Amino acid sequence: MDSMEINKGVAAVLVAGIAFFLTGTVGMNLVVEHRLEKPAIVTPAAPGAEAAAAPAKPAPLPPIAPLLAKADVATGEASVKKLCSSCHSFNEGGKAIVGPNLYNVVGGPHAHMEGFNYSAGMKAKTGPWTFDELNEWLHQPSAYVPGTRMAFAGIKNDQERADVIDYLHTLSHSPVPLPTP
Ligand code: HEC
Structure with missing residues (x-):
């Protein structure tokens, strides 16, 4: 292997490294993180969760x-x-x-x-x-x-x-x- 081949190999590695670094930086600047104001997925409350949260109120008597x-x-x-x-x-x-x-x-x-x-x-x-x-x-x-x-x-x-x-x-x-x- 002559020195020219070694240089080509080193250059390839460097170019790949630079490309990797640049895409990373550009990508980070392109994608801006937003926090959602509301949760995207709302899981329904487990049955009885509300009843447990509210203070126990006696059920009204039937007329x-x-x-x-x-x-x-x-x-x-x-x-x-x-x-x-x-x-x-x-x-x-x-x-x-x-x-x-x-x-x-x-x-x-x-x-x-x-x-x-x-x-x-x-x-x-x-x-x-x-x-x-x-x-x-x-x-x-x-x-x-x-x-x-x-x-x-x-x-x-x-x-x-x-x-x-x-x-x-x-x-x-x-x-x-x-x-x-
Ligand atoms: C352990 C004894 C006891 C038992 C059993 C009991 N009572 Fe009484 N009752 C009383 C007392 C003492 C009072 C007075 C309450 C007060 O001053 O707070 C009263 C008051 C009352 C009053 C109000 C009277 C008024 O002048 O305003 C009613 C109506 C009444 N009772 C109905 C019943 C009925 C119907 C039952 C059965 C299902 C019953 N009681 C069982 C002791 C008892």
Whole structure:
């Protein structure tokens, strides 16, 4: 191999190197990097992710009127005997037990029994006991009257609650009419 051949080889390597360097530099200047303002791909949030992020809000109760329309007084009375009668009497003029007597409570004022030692929260409630309010109260007493003295978890079954309210509303000389669905 003569020196001419070696020179050609060296030149080839140099040219290749220069070409490599130049294309790199030119390329870098041609392509300008932009940051996207919005992500190009939006992955849908996993189901329940939003619910987990938002503070847990209790689901609203179904309207009481349609449930009352198909409620059964006798079933309600049986539930009341089982769930409530250790603390409440239901007859006219009945005595307070742990809780107040409940004759005439539907449509009557909150804290309706004269002389009963109600919680401050219950005494602070104004207006009559409507069907809707009884529905909320009996679903979860501690949520309806924070600090209530009624130590009862609530009736979670919507129809059973309506049956109980239907029975309560019969405990009067002139029962308040049931709401129309
Ligand atoms: C462990 C005893 C207990 C049980 C069980 C109980 N209650 Fe009560 N109830 C109370 C007490 C005590 C109060 C008074 C609450 C207050 O002052 O915050 C009350 C208040 C009430 C009131 C409001 C009365 C008013 O004058 O405003 C209603 C209505 C009522 N209860 C219905 C029921 C029904 C219906 C049941 C059964 C499903 C039931 N309670 C089960 C103890 C009880």
